Amino acid sequence: MYQFVKYILLLFLASLILTSCRQKQGDKIKVGFSQAMTTDDWRKQMNSAIKIEASLRPEVDLKISDANNNIAKQIEDIERFISNKVDVIIVSPIQSKPLTAVVEKSIKAGIPVLVVDRKIEGENYTAYLGADNIEIGRIAARYIISHSKGSGKIIEITGAKGSSPAYERSLGFSQIISENKRFKIENTIQGDWEGESVKTPLKTILLQNPNVEYIFSQNDRMALSAWETAKTLGVENKIKFIGVDGLNTVNGGIELVKNGVLDGTILYPTGGNEALKLALKMYNKEPIPKNNILNTIVIDQNNAEIIENQMDKVDQQQAVIESQQGAIKVQEREYASQNNLVRLLSFFLVIILSLTIYSIYSTISISRKKKQLERINQTVIDQNNEIQEMAQIAQRSNEAKLNFFTGLSHEFKTPITLIMSYVESLIENEKIKGTALIDEVKLIHKNSNRLLRLINQLLDFRKIEEQKFTLRASNTKIYDFTNEVMTNFKGEAARRNIDFQLICKNKNLELCIDRGLMDKVYFNLLSNAFKFTPDNGKISISILENQDNTVRISFKDSGIGIPENELSNVFNPFFRASNNNKNSSGIGLHLSKEFVLLHQGTIELKSKQGTEFVITLLKGNSHLQPSEIVNNAENLNMTPNLISDNLDIETDVNQGIAISESEKHTLLVIEDNIDLVTFLKAKLSGEYVVYTSDGSDAIEKTMEIIPDIIICDINLVDKDGYEITKELKKDLRSSHIPIIILTAQSNKESVLKGLQSGVDQYLTKPFSLSILQQSVSSLLFNREKLRYYYTNNIYRVEPESKFGNQEQSFITKMNDIIKMNVENPKFSVEDLADKVGVSRVQLYRKVKAIIGINISDHINNVKLEKAAELLKSNNMNISEIAYSLGFSSPNYFSTAFKNKFGISPKEYKSSN
Template identity: 40%
Template sequence: MNDFRTWLTTIRSVMGRIDVTEKLKRICLFAFLTGLLLASCQTAPEKKTYQIGFSQRTGTDTWRKTMLEDMNRELSFSPEIDFLVKDAGGQSDKQVEQIQELINQHVDLLIVSPNAARPITPIVEKAYQQGIPVIILDRRTDSDQYMAYVGADNVEVGRTAGAYANTLLNGVGNVIEIGESPGSSADIDRHRGFVEAISRHPGIRLVKKLEGDWDKQSFAGELTQLLKSQPTIQLIFAQNDRTALKAHAICQQLGLEQRVKIIGVDGLPGKNEGIDLVERGILKATVLYPTGGKEAIRTALAILQKQPFKRENRLPTTLIDSSNVRIMKLQNDKVTEQQADIEKQSRRIDDLNQTYTSQKNTLYFTLGSLIVAILLGGWALYLFRTKQGAYQLLEKQNGEIREQKDEIERVSQQARLATEEKLRFYSYISHEFNTPLSLILTPTEDLLSKKNVSQHDLRNNLSLVQKNAYRLLRLVDQMLDLRKSDAGKQRLRTAEQDIVTFVRDIVLDFRRKAEKQRIDLQLLTNLSTQPVWFDAEKLDKVLFNLLSNAFKYTPRGGLIHVRLDRLDNQVRIQVQDNGQGMAPDEQAHAFDLFYSGTKSFNLAKGVGLALSMEFIQLHRGDISVQSVQDKGTTFTILLPLGNQHLETEEMVGSTSRNPLFQHQFLVEADEDVEAQKPVSLPAKQMGTLLIVEDNDELRNFLVNRLGAEYDVVAESTGEKGWERILEIIPDLIISDVMLSGTSVDALDGLELTQRIKTDLRTSHIPVVLLTANAQMENRIEGTRAGADVYLTKPFNTTHLLETLRTTLINRQKWQQRFASDFSPQSGNRQEKKFLNELTALIEQNLTDPAFGVEKLSREMGLSRVQLYRKVQALMDMNVMDYLTEIRLKRAKYFLRETNKPMAEIAIETGFNSAAYFTTFFKQHTKKTPSEYRKSPVGA
């Protein structure tokens, strides 16, 4: 109806825009309604041909659910069948009522799965006598008045189980049988078949048959008693797999699961069903008892369609044990998979049918519209031709607008990505430049603030300033090269030179550094000389970058080999190390500008490798990388021989290495000093300070500068820092925001701060963050992570020292406040939670004289040392003093507010005797309990 109104509105709107007579309008509307009427006549819903009623005893167990699924699956191929299902919930009276309802509905065929044979027989006979075909499914009735029966032979099921029991027991043993629903045909027939089978073997004795329902465990007590009283029982035959699983649980409780073997019936797929239980070894075997749902529907369709059918449909059974359970499971999985495909195809067919119906309706509507078009005739054609030019122009404009919109979106996306890259670039630039600037300005300010400076301090600080000045010079040089490359102003200045001598000189520049780090540095070549046209300054920078990276990521005692050889018309230079290597994604993006992968970004590495590729490509050569994580990395450079590939202006005749760059080379070769290990100093007055900083020089400077006032411990990564925090529980933490790490889960400064502030053991520790990012959003991010102080680089040493002192003084004020009130109403949420839990645990165990620090730390989930340092940091008292305060507070309350005798008060406050309580109380209050009770309030 909504579609009809929409189309009607559209037609009226179109006719309203064109100047036609009222008569034409009525003709068009009549034609449209005619087409719509044709469409509605063709989409009348299809009526069902037959009604099949199904009455089942219950649908809650897996076997019956599987039966219903099989029936629905078979009915999916017969959409003309209306399938009515009634579930009696295991009640015979209710099933009789439901069958009567189906009879009253005049169903064409009735399928009945009886709950019990005798109560259901009369109503089934009534339906049969009224001419309704009846199919009996699974269990029989006490009458033969039915059209067909579908089900397995329960006697054969019992025989199969009995024969397998003889195989398991080798003809000798005692057996217990657990039946089905008492009085059901399945219970009677299976028992008869089982007894018949084992009676052929005199050595097998049926000790007792227990009554059991699949939904109850009424046999549990009797089975337990039998297993305890008769230890010779070796096998249990359960008439269904659920009963078998419950019997196994009883055997498991008695420790008999290995001795007592269990056989079940049903053999359904799925978790905790027969096939799964056999595969897991819980059951020795299960007898496959088919549901018959599919066969029942096929028989029903044959009856309704007047086709031949069998009156007695015996379903085959088989035994599933360890020899064939795997095959059965695979077959069931395959059937399930195929059924899923069938259902998927069915849904697809439904979708296609809906599409077909929609297209059919559209077709009829189109026919109506065609009639309108014919009636309008030439007049409409004239209007169309008149306005065709305007429509084409409008479509063209719409297309241009769409293209412009797409282009705007594309440019906007590029601009957004470019902005993000720009912001990230500035962030990295700030970090890379501010760290050496901190190591230049901070030592300089430190020297200027001292009245007397020793020659040793002066030389060390100036050396640090010099190294970081050269580091800044190299970074600036790289940024200028990058700017030239982006602007397309990089030009080659090549000359024919001996590549062997050139590479050997560069490797020798790193010799001292290799000796200090005990790295095996070698140039491996079989060439004595090899002339190559190349730009010495640019190739010098490429090899320097590759060797610097190799030294950075190669551990002490490792190897770095430079190989030089000739391949056809190319020279190959390889820089190989056995360092930490790269992950696959890092290897794929090794030469991408600013790519960092799982590690923190390093400007020298990111720009250096990107420039290296740029310089090698200027030589018409190639550079590549091969790396295996934790095994090493090999960079390969290929340079063409001869000068045919060079332009005339690129051949200058002679070039040489930049002397400034050689000097820088020597300085850089000595910059990786070994990180100083934390010095074990006597405890300082201000407390323990942990520094987490990945730059070795800045970390060592802070250790030396702050070591005079604090016990300083230093770590280079966030992971190591976290481990050390849990080990020592420091009083204060200084951390850089951007920390490098080798693992995928490496922690940066913000993540480390967040972990510190959310962990109950460390939430009280103040954190000072050092960063090159001074923007407000970065400060907000650091504060949100939980940082107490946020300092930007380069920082002033005096300011840092005063900040640390002020932070610790504020912490002491909090200690005093916590110590004066055991349940503070403000402050850090984690600290309040910690103190509330601590106080609650003490008060709960106050009456236990043995309750002390060991039990308290165990209950709090902390080590003894962590608990001691946590309480000391929060309250400026040890744990025992805090426990004493609570005992005294409770004792004072009892003495003032109650009339309890001293012995009872002593017990309730955790003392073994009243005498010891009196002595303890007097030591801490200078009064005996009696004196305190008699003294006025406030005295």
């Protein structure tokens, strides 16, 4: 029953669609019209005439393409008509020769071509329609000869070069003139059908030859321009002007004749309606002449008004026709809408009947199966509940195991990092260098690094599973990055006589990568290569730029390779190849692939005579999210200088980037344990200028040096770390300095007390040196962000803002004092320091630390802001403003103002 109803519906719907398609499509005659341009009224009238004629013939589908006087576009338009297989093509050529080939192509494709107005070279077209341009030239010449009463000197203004009407009109005109010896064409001006091309050359000719009697222009626009040029010389009444076109428009030929501007114009009919009639005859294969000539007449004062009235009546009739056609189209749309409505109602009626029948059948069928479905449904619900309960139990169990596993891995990191810190100190100890003990210490360091890397891999795997990785990419010279990582493996390569090479043509090539994550990818791939490559083998890294804006990084070795049937499983977690008899966690390659995918790259594996891993990365950073991109300064050198897994490589632990003393931040360590102070100073002196205090003079030393950051213990000689922190945070001179508490007290109450005293970071002993270094770096970075905030909001700090209360109060108070004294020329930095309650040196350091500029520049900026307000009010001149604000001279004021605002005070005042 259901199938029967479905078939009825489908049959009815198909018939409805087919009927609708037949009504919509029908058999249309497709006519393509390639118009040269529509920059003048004559072309617009041609388009209007052909559209009206097409509207009277519903069987015609007319498409008009405007070439905009561009030959290449006109050829392209005709090519499109040919490819769309129109029935007839009408062409109004821009120039004769360039369009000959494409017209011949249309004829060969079996599409007849009607050429209108202008001809092409040769006779390879179906028919031509237009006025006889040679005869138009002759008519103009005869008119001049019959009406001439003067010198007989004539100037001819032709159309564009290469245009057939221009050539033919000039030919006919010269034929008649040459037959009469009294008349002579004194000069010929090469125009381009537009008026502007006439003025300059005509003015020169008229100045040299004022006795010209007639000017014949090959269209009315150029004739009007010739008259305007003669008028500028005062000779417009001595010369008679003849034009061609005879349009009944504003500034058309008929109006110009009636107004006495032109002596006469030759009617050049557009032939729009005749063109479409001829096109339909060509489509129906009716016999038509090759050349179809439109009639023309001379329009002068005798008949201009009569012809204008006739043309007005034609225009009125055309307007009536267009109105009637619009009404017919409205009725057709209403009919089509009503017809569709009837069909739609019929369709719905069939659907309703079908659904009624189907509902009766369904009711009977459903009543039988209802009880059976209820039983099945209850069984499914019970089974689903059991599955969900089991899944929740399994998920809780799995989550508990993973949390224990992750927590235990984190517990391993702290003692290992502490071991490594002290082992590094032992390696640097001069007393054990050169002794047998140094090898044992390096072995401890190597295995500590190995264990730390394995633990980091396990934690990375957990983070990948939870999708907690965030890319921190920056522009990196990939050659230098690769070479730096390779340095850690060169000792092993030399020991085992392995040919270890880097191939790269462009050493300055930059990629946007997360150095920390990409370092892990490199280490995993190179560790595997060295692990499975025999002695005297070969390992190479090649970097190649591709033409598709990508870079290909290849890691190739001459090792044992991977069985072909196992290649697809290599990147799966915990996979181990059948020919791998070495210890392996099985997650290194899985992590490498995930890290490459985070960069929107790909990694592939090839294994023939060894193994080759190919990483493909995109150039630039447009493929990354803005949150994934950091500045080079923010992206710390994440490439760890660690010894690779299972390798006997010696490295210099303390390789760092040399920083000049003037560029270093200042750091004050307040600690009474001399050994710890010595250790911290040794470790941090490379990046910071380190000062120390045992706590007895902590406050005084802080006020003396105003450091960029402080590391402070709690248990000290005189005052504990909490008291020192409270005093420093309350003092205006030091409130901006970030403080890190470094203590063995790790209970909740101690941490809470430290945070309440105003510390910025609380770290417990035994501490990780890398965490301490990163904490210092992060706090300084946040201080830079605070400075950026004040620098960009320095003149609009609001009291209700919650961002940096101490610094905000200081800045607000300082700005208020400066603004109150901005017009006091004797107000100095010493006066300001005295009013805010600090010394001149402390004021300088405080302002420099918060907003990054010296106090003198800041005062000048406030004065310049006040100057801008005074310039806007327009009550004082520039010199008065300069002296009122304490500037030594107006010139110095103008220079300072332009440096700040980019324009001079005079320009600023004018613009406001």
